Amino acid sequence: MSTPYEEQTADGSPTLYHPDFAQTYHSRHGAVTEARHVFLDQGGVAERLRTGxxxxxxxxxxxxxLNCLLGADLAVSTGTDFEYTGLECRLLPRRKLAAMDYARWLQHPELARWLLDGLPEDGAQSGRIALSRQFVSLSLILGDAVCRPWSGPYEAIWLDAFSPDANPELWTTDFLAALADALAPGGCLSTYSARGAVRRALQAAGLEVHKRPGPPGKREMLVAFKSSV
Ligand SMILES: C[S@@+](CC[C@H](N)C(=O)[O-])C[C@H]1O[C@@H](n2cnc3c(N)ncnc32)[C@H](O)[C@@H]1O
Incomplete structure (x- = not known):
C-alpha cells in the first residue's frame, strides 16, 4: 500500500493524493469548497441542520x-443533532489526518482535536469507533463497505468514494441499490459524480435523480431522492 501525500487545492485547503487510486481525496479546485457544495448544500444537510x-x-x-467535520461544525453552530456513520477501509494514521489542519475551516475548531483524539494513532482497517459530544455522534465502521455494514435509515447519504473508474466496487448497480434502501423516506443521496451509469443505477433503484451544478471545476453532480411516502 503506497503512502498518500499532501497537495494544496485552489481554495487554500489541503487534500491528499493517493497513489494506489491515482486520485485526490477532494477536488483540486478546492477541497473545502467541494465538500460544502456537494454534501452540505446540494445534499440538503445544511438546510436540515439550519432548520433544526x-x-x-x-x-x-x-x-x-473533512465532510464529517464540516457537518459536525454546522450541527454545533445550529444546535441540531447530527448522527454520522462513516465507512472506511483504510483509516489513515492520526498524524496524516492532523497534518490537514482542517480546524482552520471550522467555526468550532475544537471539533478537529476531539475527532483526532478519538482515532487510533496508527490508523486501522477493521473495527468500529464511536464518539459523541453535544449535538454530534459519530460512528466509524472500518472495513470493506461492499459488505454493507450499515443499518440505517439515513436522511442523507454522502457517496464520496474515489471515482467509478478507480473504486468500481462502490458504484455497482447492486451497491447503489443497497444505499437507496438505506435512505429514509424523503432522504437524499448526493455525490460529486454525474456519470450516466451512476444516474441510471440510482433511477433503477427507485430514486428521483436530478443533475445539479457541480463545484468549481465540475459542470454537474447528482442528487437522488427517495419518495417521502
Ligand atoms: C474520496 S475519499 C473520501 C474523502 C472523505 N469523504 C473526506 O471528507 O475526507 C474515498 C475514501 O474511500 C475509501 N474507500 C475506498 N474503497 C473502499 C471500500 N471498498 N470500503 C470502504 N472504504 C473505501 C478510501 O480509503 C478513501 O478514504
Missing amino acids: CPTRVLEVGFGLG
Missing part, C-alpha cells in the same frame, strides 16, 4: 474526515 431537523448521515468513504 436532526439528521442521520451515512458516508461512503470517511477519508480525511
Whole structure:
C-alpha cells in the first residue's frame, strides 16, 4: 500500500493524493469548497441542520474526515443533532489526518482535536469507533463497505468514494441499490459524480435523480431522492 501525500487545492485547503487510486481525496479546485457544495448544500444537510431537523448521515468513504467535520461544525453552530456513520477501509494514521489542519475551516475548531483524539494513532482497517459530544455522534465502521455494514435509515447519504473508474466496487448497480434502501423516506443521496451509469443505477433503484451544478471545476453532480411516502 503506497503512502498518500499532501497537495494544496485552489481554495487554500489541503487534500491528499493517493497513489494506489491515482486520485485526490477532494477536488483540486478546492477541497473545502467541494465538500460544502456537494454534501452540505446540494445534499440538503445544511438546510436540515439550519432548520433544526436532526439528521442521520451515512458516508461512503470517511477519508480525511473533512465532510464529517464540516457537518459536525454546522450541527454545533445550529444546535441540531447530527448522527454520522462513516465507512472506511483504510483509516489513515492520526498524524496524516492532523497534518490537514482542517480546524482552520471550522467555526468550532475544537471539533478537529476531539475527532483526532478519538482515532487510533496508527490508523486501522477493521473495527468500529464511536464518539459523541453535544449535538454530534459519530460512528466509524472500518472495513470493506461492499459488505454493507450499515443499518440505517439515513436522511442523507454522502457517496464520496474515489471515482467509478478507480473504486468500481462502490458504484455497482447492486451497491447503489443497497444505499437507496438505506435512505429514509424523503432522504437524499448526493455525490460529486454525474456519470450516466451512476444516474441510471440510482433511477433503477427507485430514486428521483436530478443533475445539479457541480463545484468549481465540475459542470454537474447528482442528487437522488427517495419518495417521502
Ligand atoms: C474520496 S475519499 C473520501 C474523502 C472523505 N469523504 C473526506 O471528507 O475526507 C474515498 C475514501 O474511500 C475509501 N474507500 C475506498 N474503497 C473502499 C471500500 N471498498 N470500503 C470502504 N472504504 C473505501 C478510501 O480509503 C478513501 O478514504
